[in-house]
Amino acid sequence: DVKVTQSSRYLVKRTGEKVFLECVQDMDHENMFWYRQDPGLGLRLIYFSYDVKMKEKGDIPEGYSVSREKKERFSLILESASTNQTSMYLCASISSQGQETQYFGPGTRLLVL
């Protein structure tokens, strides 16, 4: 059974803190993604990675960075958290082989105070 896990389901941080969100997949997928989900806006792509140490900006990368040191792990970093980064964060992964499907983790709900 395919699995994408995220390190925390709920997180509360203070403005200015550095925040790490971790995502791990066990499917040996090349591609991994970070989205944020906000009511009325759907899912918006923050960053994605198509290989170890490779990354590309998505639609809303400002205020975020990512790290992919190992194939199975993709981290989202908020260098200095702000209240407008309060959101649900979803990680996904997909194989680069043919017509595949993105698999999603359960999400991390982040509250920045």
Add this chain to the structure above:
Amino acid sequence: AQSVTQPDIHITVSEGASLELRCNYSYGATPYLFWYVQSPGQGLQLLLKYFSGDTLVQGIKGFEAEFKRSQSSFNLRKPSVHWSDAAEYFCAVGALTGTASKLTFGTGTRLQVTL
């Protein structure tokens, strides 16, 4: 750039009634199309997908969707809704970018089921 429109923010249906959720997309080439469902507090689960071939696609939980190129639509249907179908539904269009498959999501339709 690709985009997805889900015109209905919220829909309420009675249990046992039929359901149709609308999705329109904009994409320059042949699209990859998806429907995902999200139950409260959960991640997204794939209901069905269209890549090519038969334009009527069957998915899990009794859902189906029909790709209509002339209307740029990919509407989701179910003949008889169950109370457990109450959730948020997202339509997405996919594009290959390098070796990655990026998805663009609609804003979602929240389904409420009355007993």
